[in-house]
Amino acid sequence: MAIKTTDASNQRILALDLSITCTGWAASLPNSDTVTGTKSFIAPKNAVPAIRFSLFSNWLEVLLEKLAPSAVVIEAAACRQQGQAQDALIGLRVLTMSACAVRAIPVTDIYPTTLKRLATGAHDADKDAMKARAAELFSFYDPVLDVGGDEADALLLLHVFKNCRDELDAVKVRGKETKAKKRLSTAKKSRITKQTATALNPPKIATETAKKRIPICLCYKVEKHGHDEGCKVAQKEYKKRGKREKAMAA
Numbered sequence: 001m002a003i004k005t006t007d008a009s010n011q012r013i014l015a016l017d018l019s020i021t022c023t024g025w026a027a028s029l030p031n032s033d034t035v036t037g038t039k040s041f042i043a044p045k046n047a048v049p050a051i052r053f054s055l056f057s058n059w060l061e062v063l064l065e066k067l068a069p070s071a072v073v074i075e076a077a078a079c080r081q082q083g084q085a086q087d088a089l090i091g092l093r094v095l096t097m098s099a100c101a102v103r104a105i106p107v108t109d110i111y112p113t114t115l116k117r118l119a120t121g122a123h124d125a126d127k128d129a130m131k132a133r134a135a136e137l138f139s140f141y142d143p144v145l146d147v148g149g150d151e152a153d154a155l156l157l158l159h160v161f162k163n164c165r166d167e168l169d170a171v172k173v174r175g176k177e178t179k180a181k182k183r184l185s186t187a188k189k190s191r192i193t194k195q196t197a198t199a200l201n202p203p204k205i206a207t208e209t210a211k212k213r214i215p216i217c218l219c220y221k222v223e224k225h226g227h228d229e230g231c232k233v234a235q236k237e238y239k240k241r242g243k244r245e246k247a248m249a250a
Contacts, residue, residue, distance in 0.1 A: 014069035015157035017150050018092040020052055024150030026158045027067050034138065034158070038150050052088075057095050064099060072100050073161040075153060076109040110157060110168065118164045119156040130156060 017024035026036040039059055041052040074096060077089045093109075100107045117123040120133045131143035134152035137159055146152055160168070 011071065011162075012067060012069040013158060013161060014063070014067055014072045015154045015161065016072065016074045016096065017153035017157060018074055018089060018096065019150060020056075020088045020092070022148050022150045023056070023092075024146075024148075024152070024154035025063070026151070026154040027069065028158055028162065029067075034140075034155075036141070036151050036155060038146075053091050053095060056092060057099070060096060060099050064103060064105070069105060071106050071108065071161070072096065073108045073110060073157050075115060075157060076111045108161060108168070110160060114168070115153070115156060115160055118160045118167055127152075 012027065012029060014027045015025065020041050022038050022040050024036070024038050026034060028034050041056045041059075043049050043052045043055075074093065077086065077093065097107050113123040116125040116130065119125070120129050122129065125133075127149040131146060131149050131152040134141050134146075134155045135143050138155055141152065141155060143149075143152065
């Protein structure tokens with residue numbers, strides 16, 4: 001797969017594959033060197049489970065101070081994750097964004113499918129394919145030592161962020177367009193629902209007899225003529241019926 005290259009040789013970029021069990025990280029330095037590693041934040045035995053967030057926060061503070069990155073890129077949480085795994089990822093994301101916000105460091109998140117597609121050409125690439133691609137791009141990377149593939153994900157996050165900026169911007173634009181279409185569709189459905197509710201609950205008519213007959217008549221008209229035309233036909237009949245009821249009452 002051909003990848004368009006964008007010069008980012010003078011930037012310090014930190015990539016994080018967030019995970020409680022094993023967070024992978026990779027950083028590019030101005031001299032074109034790349035440093036990587038992994039870190040586990042599993043709580044010690046008999047310790048409060050939330051201590052893992054404190055461990056992560058302390059480790060991240062030290063890493064940011066040491067590397068002083070100009071940008072941070074993280075892997076977005078996958079929708080399929082649920083329960084404690086999802087809660088843990090949300091906690092790590094919040095801590096990362098908070099630490100970066102204090103230092104005015106921009107944070108970019110890349111969804112797993114986007115990362116896989118831009119890195120390997122396949123949006124459903126497995127761990128072995130990701131590790132093989134990382135080994136192809138970075139000669140120092142050893143896939144045998146990286147059992148969980150966390151270091152590979154961090155390296156590919158770094159690679160995609162540095163070399164596929166145009167593609168990432170295009171993904172963001174398409175995402176905004178999709179969200180706008182969903183909002184428009186939701187608003188349209190809400191408007192139709194409101195119109196239908198108004199049609200099926202017509203205004204009160206003078207007599208009790210008319211009140212009993214009109215909803216049935218309206219449902220029939222809507223079913224026969226469609227929503228808009230049925231409402232118009234029914235409204236005309238309401239007026240005629242109202243006049244007849246008044247004339248009879250007089």
